[in-house]
Amino acid sequence: MSKRLDVLGIGNAIVDVLARADDRFLVDHGMVKGTMRLIDAAEAERLYDAMGPAVEVSGGSAANTIAGLAALNAKAGFIGIVRDDQLGKVFRHDITSLGVHFPTLSREHGEPTGRCLVLVTQDGQRTMNTYLGASQLLGPDDVDEAAVARAEVLYLEGYLFDPPPAKEAFYKAARLAHENGGKVALTLSDPFCVLRHREEFRVLVKDEVDILFANEAEIMALYKANSFEQAREAVRPQVPIAALTRSEHGSVVIAGEETHVVPAEPVSYVADTTGAGDLYAAGFLYGLGRDLPLSDCARFGNLAAGEIISHIGARPETDLAHLARVRGLLG
Amino acid sequence: MSKRLDVLGIGNAIVDVLARADDRFLVDHGMVKGTMRLIDAAEAERLYDAMGPAVEVSGGSAANTIAGLAALNAKAGFIGIVRDDQLGKVFRHDITSLGVHFPTLSREHGEPTGRCLVLVTQDGQRTMNTYLGASQLLGPDDVDEAAVARAEVLYLEGYLFDPPPAKEAFYKAARLAHENGGKVALTLSDPFCVLRHREEFRVLVKDEVDILFANEAEIMALYKANSFEQAREAVRPQVPIAALTRSEHGSVVIAGEETHVVPAEPVSYVADTTGAGDLYAAGFLYGLGRDLPLSDCARFGNLAAGEIISHIGARPETDLAHLARVRGLLG
Numbered sequence: 001m002s003k004r005l006d007v008l009g010i011g012n013a014i015v016d017v018l019a020r021a022d023d024r025f026l027v028d029h030g031m032v033k034g035t036m037r038l039i040d041a042a043e044a045e046r047l048y049d050a051m052g053p054a055v056e057v058s059g060g061s062a063a064n065t066i067a068g069l070a071a072l073n074a075k076a077g078f079i080g081i082v083r084d085d086q087l088g089k090v091f092r093h094d095i096t097s098l099g100v101h102f103p104t105l106s107r108e109h110g111e112p113t114g115r116c117l118v119l120v121t122q123d124g125q126r127t128m129n130t131y132l133g134a135s136q137l138l139g140p141d142d143v144d145e146a147a148v149a150r151a152e153v154l155y156l157e158g159y160l161f162d163p164p165p166a167k168e169a170f171y172k173a174a175r176l177a178h179e180n181g182g183k184v185a186l187t188l189s190d191p192f193c194v195l196r197h198r199e200e201f202r203v204l205v206k207d208e209v210d211i212l213f214a215n216e217a218e219i220m221a222l223y224k225a226n227s228f229e230q231a232r233e234a235v236r237p238q239v240p241i242a243a244l245t246r247s248e249h250g251s252v253v254i255a256g257e258e259t260h261v262v263p264a265e266p267v268s269y270v271a272d273t274t275g276a277g278d279l280y281a282a283g284f285l286y287g288l289g290r291d292l293p294l295s296d297c298a299r300f301g302n303l304a305a306g307e308i309i310s311h312i313g314a315r316p317e318t319d320l321a322h323l324a325r326v327r328g329l330l331g
Numbered sequence: 332m333s334k335r336l337d338v339l340g341i342g343n344a345i346v347d348v349l350a351r352a353d354d355r356f357l358v359d360h361g362m363v364k365g366t367m368r369l370i371d372a373a374e375a376e377r378l379y380d381a382m383g384p385a386v387e388v389s390g391g392s393a394a395n396t397i398a399g400l401a402a403l404n405a406k407a408g409f410i411g412i413v414r415d416d417q418l419g420k421v422f423r424h425d426i427t428s429l430g431v432h433f434p435t436l437s438r439e440h441g442e443p444t445g446r447c448l449v450l451v452t453q454d455g456q457r458t459m460n461t462y463l464g465a466s467q468l469l470g471p472d473d474v475d476e477a478a479v480a481r482a483e484v485l486y487l488e489g490y491l492f493d494p495p496p497a498k499e500a501f502y503k504a505a506r507l508a509h510e511n512g513g514k515v516a517l518t519l520s521d522p523f524c525v526l527r528h529r530e531e532f533r534v535l536v537k538d539e540v541d542i543l544f545a546n547e548a549e550i551m552a553l554y555k556a557n558s559f560e561q562a563r564e565a566v567r568p569q570v571p572i573a574a575l576t577r578s579e580h581g582s583v584v585i586a587g588e589e590t591h592v593v594p595a596e597p598v599s600y601v602a603d604t605t606g607a608g609d610l611y612a613a614g615f616l617y618g619l620g621r622d623l624p625l626s627d628c629a630r631f632g633n634l635a636a637g638e639i640i641s642h643i644g645a646r647p648e649t650d651l652a653h654l655a656r657v658r659g660l661l662g
Contacts, residue, residue: 020648053398053425053646056387067384086417086443094384112417312648315384317351 005101006074006289007185008151010143010173011062012135012159012166013080013104014114015087016274018126018312019054021119026127033121036128036190038162044131047117056087057313058094059116060135061157061189064275064314068282068304070098071316072324074289077101077147079173083134087113094315103144107134124270124309132163139165140172148173149180153211153285158189161197174208185211187281188218195221205238211288212242213281219244232259243284243298245277250302253294262298265306275314279304283320287329300329336432337405337620338516339482341474341504342393343466343490343497344411344435345445346418347605349457349643350385352450357458364452367459367521369493375462378448387418388644389425390447391466392488392520395606395645399613399635401429402647403655405620408432408478410504414465418444425646434475438465455601455640463494470496471503479504480511484542484616489520492528505539516542518612519549526552536569542619543573544612550575563590574615574629576608581633584625593629596637606645610635614651618660631660 026033029047039047058067060080069076078095082088084106091113096102114133118126138160148154154177160166174184186209188194194201201222205212212235216228219242225231228246232254235242242254250264283304287297304320311317324330357364360378370378389398391411400407409426413419415437422444427433445464449457469491479485485508491497505515517540519525525532532553536543543566547559550573556562559577563585566573573585581595614635618628635651642648655661 048424049428051424052428053389054421055644056421058384090385090387093379093382097380097383311643313386317643 003075003150005077005147005151007066007069007153007155007285008077008079008147009062009066009155010079010160010169011157012060012114012132013063013082013091014060014116014130014135015091016057016059016116016118016314017048017054018057018118018120018272018274019051021052021121023121026119026121031119031127031129033127034125035192036130037192039129039131041111041131044115044117044129047129051117051119055312056090057315058091059275059314061159061187061278062155063095064278065155065282065285066100067095067098067315068279068320069286070100071320072282072286073321074286077103077151079104079142079144079147081107081134081138081142082113083107083111085112087115088134101147103147104142107137110134110137118274120272120274120312124273126272126274136163136166138163138169140168143169143173143176145176148176148182151177151182152289153183153185155185155281155285157187158193158197158201161193161200183210184208185213185285187213187277188222191217191221194218198222209239210241212239213277214242215245215277241294243301245280251280251298253298255294258294260295260298262295262302265302267306267310270309272312273309275308276305278314279308279316296329300324303327303329334406334481336408336478336482338397338400338484338486338616339408339410339478340393340397340486341410341491341500342488343391343445343463344394344413344422345391345447345461345466346422347388347390347447347449347645348379348385349388349449349451349603349605350382352383352452354452357450357452362450362458362460364458365456366523367461368523370460370462372442372462375446375448375460378460382448382450386643387421388646389422390606390645392490392518392609393486394426395609396486396613396616397431398426398429398646399610399651400617401431402651403613403617404652405617408434408482410435410473410475410478412438412465412469412473413444414438414441416443418446419465432478434478435473438468441465441468449605451603451605451643455604457603457605467494467497469494469500471500474500474504474507476507479507479513482508482513483620484514484516486516486612486616488518489524489528489532492524492531514541515539516544516616518544518608519553522548522552525549529553540570541572543570544608544615545573546576546608572625574632576611582611582629584629586625589625591626591629593626593633596633598637598641601640603643604640606639607636609645610639610647627660631655634658634660
């Protein structure tokens with residue numbers, strides 16, 4: 001237990017329920033394509049009944065990133081809440097079988113394990129409806145102080161800002177990480193999540209975040225920018241490293257006066273973009289932990305994101321370390 | 332409720348838990364690649380703990396066939412037992428969301444919903460470890476007589492011969508189907524299943540079965556044949572129609588003096604063969620229900636099997652009817 005952790009993630013512990021749908025279905029059920037919305041238990045029930053046949057795969061934004069890091073053989077840990085039900089067992093199995101340290105005990109009472117009903121359209125885009133369930137019980141007491149203290153990087157998802165006790169846990173963990181010489185990484189998660197918490201996110205990024213992950217829509221929402229270039233310059237003085245993803249246009253890394261533009265990994269067929277941002281972060285943080293140049297960190301991110309969008313589900317199906325070796329990114 | 336059903340399936344109601352594994356893992360855990368073995372709750376627990384991260388998808392042999400038929404817009408029904416737990420809800424959702432008539436109520440007590448731990452090796456082969464759970468509670472009282480009476484074809488899986496009350500249900504349903512002018516179809520399921528019940532299967536095929544599905548290993552095991560040709564001739568006088576699948580060599584349909592050899596559907600990449608036989612049966616029965624020539628029924632079978640092996644999981648991910656139209660099999 002005295003070993004360092006490369007990355008410790010704190011996030012919602014969610015099982016994804018993925019089904020194919022057409023654009024009409026999204027419209028009929030009031031969804032905005034490509035975004036995430038929070039739903040309650042009753043709405044989750046209604047929507048599930050209306051959806052087609054599904055596949056269940058462990059998910060959760062930070063948890064996907066941590067799974068990706070573990071698949072690259074990084075030492076990783078995760079904190080998040082599940083119930084002691086069947087889906088909770090699935091989540092725990094999937095993350096621990098990758099060798100991830102997962103100290104959080106399953107809750108024996110209360111709401112069931114959280115789930116995200118993901119509608120995947122023909123174009124590979126995913127539209128998410130999240131019932132947080134047990135996940136929203138995460139509070140400051142769940143922050144395993146020993147785990148945070150031994151993490152090189154603490155990785156947090158913006159979605160944690162939705163339930164107030166999780167936000168408290170978030171601040172506590174960030175403070176602990178910095179006290180112990182760790183860095184704090186944050187992903188903005190979703191443009192609507194940014195709209196819900198813009199002012200707080202801006203302060204947080206400036207005061208607490210060392211490495212920021214965001215896609216184009218999120219970074220533009222954060223700084224009310226009219227163009228990506230404007231958002232890119234707005235974030236530059238706010239945070240030491242910002243890794244900004246732009247879907248098929250690859251990613252842009254900002255660090256002080258440096259700007260690295262790295263093209264996307266070529267993908268022959270986009271099956272499902274669920275988890276693309278999460279896996280980009282996994283690859284990027286893996287590179288960073290090995291002190292690679294920032295442009296190679298971005299290449300690692302693109303590689304992992306490229307794998308994840310080639311199949312259904314947000315957890316890697318192939319050996320990412322092998323893939324990186326093939327591409328010359330790992331010796 | 333007075334409408335006819337094209338096909339009514341009776342089978343184990345199972346959720347598949349699919350994970351990648353290497354050949355070494357199979358050997359270390361005493362499995363024979365490509366086969367199915369029954370395990371108890373404790374062994375299921377042990378094996379699950381040893382497996383890597385998994386994906387959960389509804390399965391069950393006859394249930395997969397019924398799902399395939401529904402995906403082709405056939406009127407289909409299913410009888411099988413789940414518990415009222417989370418995996419049971421998943422199974423029920425997936426099959427009913429396809430429009431399948433599923434009259435069996437979930438059990439409120441006893442063992443949890445059955446699951447099949449499927450190890451998928453690099454070559455795409457699947458090796459199955461089935462914990463029947465609630466599924467083995469299926470008995471004669473669960474045979475919905477109204478549903479059987481209105482089925483054109485009753486479809487049964489050989490796996491039902493393992494738990495004795497299910498076998499009783501099997502015979503009751505077959506008798507009812509014939510009394511109401513329906514046909515009885517059977518899949519032999521697995522060579523080990525054939526070895527467990529050879530003598531009974533032989534009598535059953537001769538006395539009760541109108542359409543038999545088997546792969547090469549199964550039909551050879553049934554007639555203790557030394558070659559496929561020998562098995563093919565042994566089955567010929569026993570059953571009106573035998574549809575025999577031979578993996579990449581396609582399938583052979585025997586009907587009286589007729590023999591139709593139909594090549595396999597070309598597949599660029601075999602991801603996971605789970606459900607290939609089940610989906611072949613779906614396509615074949617669909618064609619039969621539309622009075623297509625037997626060789627076209629086999630082509631339909633190959634088409635559906637080809638789709639299922641191109642991805643992880645035993646339920647169709649693409650529109651099979653559309654695929655059939657593209658291939659000129661449907662007008």
